[in-house]
Amino acid sequence: MKALLLLGYLLLTTPAPGSPSATGLFSAMTPAPDPSSVTEAVPAIELDRTAATVGETITVTLGGWPPGNVLVEVCGNERRGGSSDCAISGGVAAVVLDGGTTRVPLPLPAPPVACPCVVAATAVTGVAATTVPLQLSGAPQTAAAQNTGTPKLTIIDTALPEGPSWWWLFGLSGSTPLDITIRNDGTAAAENPPVSLQSGPEGGPGAIITSPAIGTIQPGQQHTFRVEVPLEAPVFGPFEVSGTIQDTVLRTGESVYPFGLLALLVIPLHLTTAWLVFTAPIPSRPARELTTA
Helix, strand or coil: CHHHHHHHHHHHHCCCCCCCCHHHCCCCCCCCCCHHHCCCCCCEEEECCCEEECCCEEEEEEECCCCEEEEEEEECHHHCCHHHHECHHHCEEEEECCCCCEEEEEECCCCCCCECEEEEEEECCCCCCEEEEEEEECCCECCCCCCCCCCCEEEEEEECCCCCCCCHHHCCCEEEEEEEEEEECCCCCEECCCEEEEEEECCCCCEEECCCCCCEECCCCEEEEEEEEEECCCCCEEEEEEEEECCEEEEEEEEECCHHHHHHHHHHHHHHHHHHHHHCCCCCCCCCCCCCC
16 A cells, blocks of 8 residues: 555656646747758659649659658649649648658649649648649640749747647547637738648657638738647647648647546545545553652
8 A cells, every 4th residue: 555655646746757737738839940951861752654634643652751641732833832723622642651652643633723733742741842743634734824923921829729638638539729820921912821730649640630711811911720639549748730831831749648647546545645644543652650759
């Protein structure tokens, strides 16, 4: 019994290494560092053929990609306008494992803007888009698609308005809202920029975060939108939210430990200790005999 009480006391009073308080979760979420400053294998795309027709399907091979989810899609205007130039509805999500290589069939709808066309791949873990040219017959063609400007989104702030999910404190699956504030520092409007985010254990594939339509963000305009951040059980240790908002990389993370579950174990131990202390009989002392001189 004494050993069990000592174990509960040590668990309660010893914090997990690097673990923040529950209220500190996401308190300092910042945009990810420039991925160009990290030396790593260069992601590549290979097509089974370089010419195809709208409505056909080609095979795309990804090589040298970090583990995680990768969005593959066909784009017009050489994707100079970002993800808004891509046929998002025809995009395919591929899962890259530790080997860094995978193959995926890609249907070819007509992109929303005229060619020159490319096949683009973007990893939700923060790698910038990689493209390869594709001659796409049946899609609108132009020698030089007009490009009056380029939107450039900057992440201003992120916050958890309701704090971490109570389920996380017990190691269980749950979600909590995340507010993301962005600003368009470019020279063109960002029209409903696509959001591709995931949440899960640090460095591994995670759950896809569903995002609402953002709408149009004019140059210089700031906009805040909300998404639900899910975590799957068991919730323990470092996790991260990563991905892209149009071409802007977001990667942030924290550590979550099930202190609520720990409290369910430790509190009964403390109550048991208190009960033993206050109910234990106090030994009586023998009365002293009085002597007279």
